[in-house]
Every structure is written in structure tokens, then in C-alpha cells.
Amino acid sequence: MFQNRSCPGFRTLVILTIILGTYICRPTALWGQGATVSLQDFVANGNTIPLSDHCVRLTPAEDWSSGSIWYKESIDLTFSFEMELNIMFGCDDESGADGIVFVFADTRDVLGYQGEGMGFSGLQPSLGIEVDTWENDHLADPWQDHIAILQHGHVHHYYNLAGPERIENVEDCELHQFGISWDHTSKRLSVQLDGEERIAYTGDITEQIFAGNPHVYWGITAATGRYNNRHEVCFEKLDFDLAIDELVFNKALEGQLIRGDAIVLESIQFEDGSTSISKRSFPDLYRLMNLMKANPGLDLRINGHTDSDGSEFINEKLSRLRALAVAKFLSQQGVEKNRIHVKGYGEKYPLATNDTSIGRMKNRRIEVQLYNPRT
Numbered sequence: 042m043f044q045n046r047s048c049p050g051f052r053t054l055v056i057l058t059i060i061l062g063t064y065i066c067r068p069t070a071l072w073g074q075g076a077t078v079s080l081q082d083f084v085a086n087g088n089t090i091p092l093s094d095h096c097v098r099l100t101p102a103e104d105w106s107s108g109s110i111w112y113k114e115s116i117d118l119t120f121s122f123e124m125e126l127n128i129m130f131g132c133d134d135e136s137g138a139d140g141i142v143f144v145f146a147d148t149r150d151v152l153g154y155q156g157e158g159m160g161f162s163g164l165q166p167s168l169g170i171e172v173d174t175w176e177n178d179h180l181a182d183p184w185q186d187h188i189a190i191l192q193h194g195h196v197h198h199y200y201n202l203a204g205p206e207r208i209e210n211v212e213d214c215e216l217h218q219f220g221i222s223w224d225h226t227s228k229r230l231s232v233q234l235d236g237e238e239r240i241a242y243t244g245d246i247t248e249q250i251f252a253g254n255p256h257v258y259w260g261i262t263a264a265t266g267r268y269n270n271r272h273e274v275c276f277e278k279l280d281f282d283l284a285i286d287e288l289v290f291n292k293a294l295e296g297q298l299i300r301g302d303a304i305v306l307e308s309i310q311f312e313d314g315s316t317s318i319s320k321r322s323f324p325d326l327y328r329l330m331n332l333m334k335a336n337p338g339l340d341l342r343i344n345g346h347t348d349s350d351g352s353e354f355i356n357e358k359l360s361r362l363r364a365l366a367v368a369k370f371l372s373q374q375g376v377e378k379n380r381i382h383v384k385g386y387g388e389k390y391p392l393a394t395n396d397t398s399i400g401r402m403k404n405r406r407i408e409v410q411l412y413n414p415r416t
């Protein structure tokens with residue numbers, strides 16, 4: 042089982058069941074305690090159609106079709122993450138085509154060329170992890186099934202970042218465990234199949250592929266060509282924190298705070314299930330501290346909110362403890378305790394729906410408000 046220990050505040054654990062060929066939607070092992078996945082968290086393109094609340098078909102068993110599905114929010118490559126998928130690559134080793142690509146790109150809602158392009162070809166900038174089950178000689182495909190790490194929509198193996206590595210036939214009607222992990226510290230991207238690493242790439246993906254932008258989208262593409270296969274995906278489990286902008290606490294936000302607006306500090310995050318503030322929150326907390334010190338006549342309200350997962354009682358307690366953790370941080374930095382006022386609202390005031398993972402992430406938040414206690 043994957044465990045993301047390097048960045049517990051930014052866990053990306055996803056279980057997908059990708060079914061190529063024959064559709065079987067069945068429960069898979071659960072990795073982590075993520076909330077229920079909903080297709081509302083994704084955007085679909087091309088021939089993709091929903092099959093249930095968490096399953097889609099990317100292509101039908103028809104020639105020249107293609108489909109993709111993308112998670113709506115970006116992830117942040119400045120933090121490590123791990124993903125776990127279960128893939129069923131179909132039952133026909135002879136004439137099923139073309140394969141699937143797991144894609145990172147700087148935009149979502151896109152679909153590349155069909156056929157041998159597997160819906161990835163033409164997407165730039167991008168990084169793709171392909172599982173190709175159809176040999177195209179002119180693309181330097183090795184004989185039979187193979188895996189490779191591709192870049193910028195190129196499916197010719199001349200342009201590989203890594204591979205191609207031949208793998209045993211995976212079109213065997215069996216579910217295959219497929220894992221992707223990114224270690225930000227070592228800048229190593231590792232891909233595992235059935236519990237073993239099959240291919241890896243070490244490099245600064247943010248700089249090399251995405252011109253310094255660490256916020257990228259992820260999705261899955263599939264396509265058919267002169268031969269076809271049915272490509273289907275089931276999202277079984279997803280536990281995911283959103284990428285946040287570096288300058289959440291900017292001058293405009295400071296102005297809003299001074300005016301007395303209540304502001305959600307999206308950058309203030311907590312390690313999962315705990316009241317420990319994530320290190321990535323510190324820069325904005327220091328900015329809040331400076332604002333308090335520069336405005337000694339103003340007091341601060343810190344309101345904690347949670348999503349609706351878990352009991353109302355626990356959520357109220359957790360939201361208060363998290364708000365208190367922010368208050369403690371500020372008082373340790375020299376802000377007077379009697380200027381800081383804390384409230385835990387639990388799940389009472391959602392900003393978004395609790396039916397989707399993105400909505401729940403928006404609902405888990407710390408809100409701050411400056412005010413003059415003498416007026």
C-alpha cells in the first residue's frame with residue numbers, strides 16, 4: 042500500500058478501475074479514507090459517457106472513437122503525491138486497440154488525436170504515462186504490450202522520457218494494480234504495475250515540461266483507430282487536496298481584511314485528521330501576524346469550518362481546535378491573546394456542495410475577519 046509520508050497535508054490517493062474491453066464495475070481495495078468519488082468532480086470529452094455515479098466509458102467498441110476524463114481542479118507538483126489505479130486491459134490480446142494514457146497537462150477538458158495517439162497525441166505541454174496494447178511499427182512500438190513515459194503529446198518512442206518497457210500481456214480479463222508516485226524532493230516519478238516498479242523518470246517536471254508552472258491537471262485518455270476496444274474507467278476512491286495559489290494573502294486581500302471583510306485563507310491547511318498546521322500555511326500566517334502587528338487597534342476572529350463527513354459533534358470540535366491552532370501560532374509570534382477570538386462552526390455553513398470531493402475541500406476552511414472591538 043502506498044503511504045504518502047513526505048507531505049501528509051497534501052495527499053493524493055486515487056483508485057481508478059480502468060477497464061479496456063469488457064466492462065466489469067466492481068469494488069476495489071480502498072487506499073486511505075477518502076470520501077466517495079463523484080463524476081461531478083470531473084469533466085468528460087469526446088465519446089465518454091457516464092455508466093454510473095463513478096464509472097465512465099471512454100470509448101465504445103467502435104473504430105475511430107476517443108474519450109477523456111479530467112479532474113476539475115489542478116494538483117501541485119511542489120508536493121509529493123501518490124495515485125493508485127486498478128486497470129483491466131480487456132480480454133482480447135489479438136485485436137484490441139489502442140490503449141490508455143494517464144496525462145498531466147496545463148489545461149483540462151482536452152482530447153488529443155485518435156487511434157495510435159490514444160487521445161494523448163498533440164497535447165502540449167504534457168506528460169503522459171501510456172499503456173499501449175497495439176504495436177505500431179512506425180512509432181517504434183515494441184512488440185506487444187508496453188509502458189512508457191511520454192512528453193508533449195508525442196507517442197513516437199524517439200521522444201520518450203523513459204521506456205518503452207515491454208510488459209507481459211495485460212489484456213487478460215484481470216484487474217491490474219497500477220500506481221503512480223511523485224517524490225517532489227528527489228523529483229522522481231515512479232510507475233508500478235502489479236506491485237512492481239516498471240518504469241521511472243527523474244527530472245524537474247515543473248521546469249522541463251510545464252515552464253515553471255507547478256499547478257497541473259490530470260486526466261485519462263483512450264482512443265481506438267482501425268481496430269477498437271471498449272475503454273472504461275471506474276473511480277472507486279479519491280482523497281485529494283487542491284493546489285492553492287502562492288499569493289493567497291496578497292495586498293488586495295489585506296485591503297479587504299482591513300475593511301472588515303471575512304476572508305477564507307485557502308492556504309491554511311491541516312495535516313489530515315489532525316489539528317497540526319501544514320508547513321505550507323506558514324507564509325500566509327506570518328503575513329496575517331504582520332497585519333495584526335501593524336493594526337494594533339483591530340481584533341481578529343478566526344472561524345473554523347469542516348465538511349459534512351463525520352459526526353456533527355466531532356466536526357464542531359475539530360473546527361474549533363483548528364481555529365485554536367491558528368490562534369496559538371499567532372500568539373506564539375507575539376500577537377496579544379486578548380485580540381484573538383476563536384469559533385468552531387463545524388459543518389453548519391458550507392460554501393459548496395458536500396456531494397463532491399471538490400465541494401468538501403472548499404468547505405474545510407479557516408475564515409478570518411479583522412474588526413474594531415470598540416465599535
Ligand SMILES: [Ca+2]
Binds near residue numbers: 173
Ligand atoms: Ca501503439
Ligand SMILES: [Ca+2]
Binds near residue numbers: 133211
Ligand atoms: Ca496484449
